[in-house]
Amino acid sequence: MALAFTHAKYQLLETARIPIAIVGSAFFPAAAMLFFVVPFAGDHPVGATMATASMMMFAVMSTSLFTFGVGVAEDRAQPWDPYLRTLPAGAFPRFAGRILSGLAVMAVSLVPVLLIAAFLTKASVTVGGLLLGLAALALGSVPFTLLGLFVGYVMPTKAAVAVVQVIFFPMAVGGGLLTSPVDPPAFIAAIAPYLPSRGAVELVWAAVGDFSPRPITMVMLAVWTLAAGAAAVWGYRRDEGTRFA
Amino acid sequence: MTTEILARTVDVTRRYGDVVALDRVTLDITAGELVGLLGPNGAGKSTLINLFAGLRSPTSGTVELFGGSPRDPAQRRLIGVTPQDTGLPQALKVGECVDFVSAHFPAGVARGPLLERFGLSDLERRQIGSLSGGQKRRLAVALAFAGDPRLVFLDEPTTGLDVDARRTLWDGVRDFHAEGGTVVLTSHYLEEIEALAHRVVVVGDGRVLADDTMEKVRDIVGVRRVSLTAAELPELPGVVGVERQGERVHLVTLDADELVRELVRADVPFSGLEVRQTSLEEAFLAITARPAVLA
Structure with missing residues (x-):
């Protein structure tokens, strides 16, 4: 396990040396906060809180899909990856290190959203609510991390970049992250319950405000998580089998 | 040891x-x-x-x-x-x-x-x-x-x-x-x-x-490549690889001296004789083609 932290440390070091990568994953949620949440819901305590929760889910989705989808695809393309396999550690530390460093990047991308919410809106949350909300975000990130891993293991980098975007945007909009939690447009109300982004964000809403998640979204979140998990395991095994059989 | x-x-x-x-x-x-x-x-x-x-x-x-x-x-x-x-x-x-x-x-x-x-x-x-x-x-x-x-x-x-x-x-x-x-x-x-x-x-x-x-x-790797222009060649000893490019024949051999002596003795008409050290790659290709020479 210590080796997993070593891997995470050096992966973060590599990421930090090209800071634009972190700026990129922190930029969109922060920009969306400034352009949509602050002017339209900033003065409304409940609205601002819920919208901030949505934006944090947005940040978590984008970092999980991109860091894992594109990151894993890039690693697989480098001869460094097979070299690491010759070290006396096996594949686990590398894998665990990637998850840990992904979580760290995710945390960093949440900071600007939290700061904007705290200083520029009337959003409010108790300490317990905040911690519960962060836990809900971590839980909600799982299906997207798994989807990202799946994409990363089955596709080359260029394809992964495109596919991750194609997955990300409809899920974010369709799940209702950019619209009102209680009164969304009709087509979003129709499709949202079947998307994992909805189930995930409902957990966060429930953690920070007065919101009860619906059973259908919870069931669909579980279904997506299991399906994405199965796909990620399949992709990982297939990749191992092709490259290291 | x-x-x-x-x-x-x-x-x-x-x-x-x-x-x-x-x-x-x-x-x-x-x-x-x-x-x-x-x-x-x-x-x-x-x-x-x-x-x-x-x-x-x-x-x-x-x-x-x-x-x-x-x-x-x-x-x-x-x-x-x-x-x-x-x-x-x-x-x-x-x-x-x-x-x-x-x-x-x-x-x-x-x-x-x-x-x-x-x-x-x-x-x-x-x-x-x-x-x-x-x-x-x-x-x-x-x-x-x-x-x-x-x-x-x-x-x-x-x-x-x-x-x-x-x-x-x-x-x-x-x-x-x-x-x-x-x-x-x-x-x-x-x-x-x-x-x-x-x-x-x-x-x-x-x-x-x-x-x-x-x-x-x-x-073994001391293989030489003997190139010459000739229409037809008799069976020659010690040749481990032959390659023909039109009139030009390239013979890969372990003993270039003996091969040339044999060519002269056989009295075949040839011209443009050239003896070169083969690259390692060529030597291996020749050896690979006839692994028996190593036995």
Whole structure:
């Protein structure tokens, strides 16, 4: 396990040396906060809180899909990856290190959203609510991390970049992250319950405000998580089998 | 001299789809040896190293590393492998990269002396992306020694290095061997194998064609290419390969002098006689085409 932290440390070091990568994953949620949440819901305590929760889910989705989808695809393309396999550690530390460093990047991308919410809106949350909300975000990130891993293991980098975007945007909009939690447009109300982004964000809403998640979204979140998990395991095994059989 | 076997293959075959990369190869690597693996591209050298490093498993037969399977990470604690220098993490500094690799081993070496040995001390704080090709190559080779190994596999260690850098690297490898280390080295360069290896294994078409001392193999590789323009040629002794390009005939032989004498004796009309040293690659192709000449 210590080796997993070593891997995470050096992966973060590599990421930090090209800071634009972190700026990129922190930029969109922060920009969306400034352009949509602050002017339209900033003065409304409940609205601002819920919208901030949505934006944090947005940040978590984008970092999980991109860091894992594109990151894993890039690693697989480098001869460094097979070299690491010759070290006396096996594949686990590398894998665990990637998850840990992904979580760290995710945390960093949440900071600007939290700061904007705290200083520029009337959003409010108790300490317990905040911690519960962060836990809900971590839980909600799982299906997207798994989807990202799946994409990363089955596709080359260029394809992964495109596919991750194609997955990300409809899920974010369709799940209702950019619209009102209680009164969304009709087509979003129709499709949202079947998307994992909805189930995930409902957990966060429930953690920070007065919101009860619906059973259908919870069931669909579980279904997506299991399906994405199965796909990620399949992709990982297939990749191992092709490259290291 | 100890005879402890550090690594071995027994009757190993490895296929990639329809392609047979290794064909029933049996090989022992004994402690303290400095073995050169010689052969053209696609001969199976890299596959053999990948098997020893645990990256691949054999289609049939067994591969052993320190008495166990190289697929088991614990068996790889005493080996070192060179990464391809194109894959080194560009954003890390030289010292960090060494620390990262040595963190995987129970007995990682101190980075100072290691960098010193490979002439990298001045580059410790430089990002890998800013190094020259030769500097990256030296770092890649140094990484094979980061875990204080007993056995290192060096795949084409000096490709792309200038003469000075190559000699520095050879000294590093010789020092390691002099301290009791075991080395398996692949190279395209006969000169490199000659400078370092004591035992030479010639691989071609997935088989071991020769496995002998440096001197013996040097004789085998002393193949010449005799080219001439002639319409028709009689059966000639000692020819291991014939290639025709229109009027021009290229004969690959182990004894060019005898071949020319025989040509003159046979009284065949020919012109434009040319005798050249073959490249290693040509020699191997000839040997591979007629493995019987080695018997």
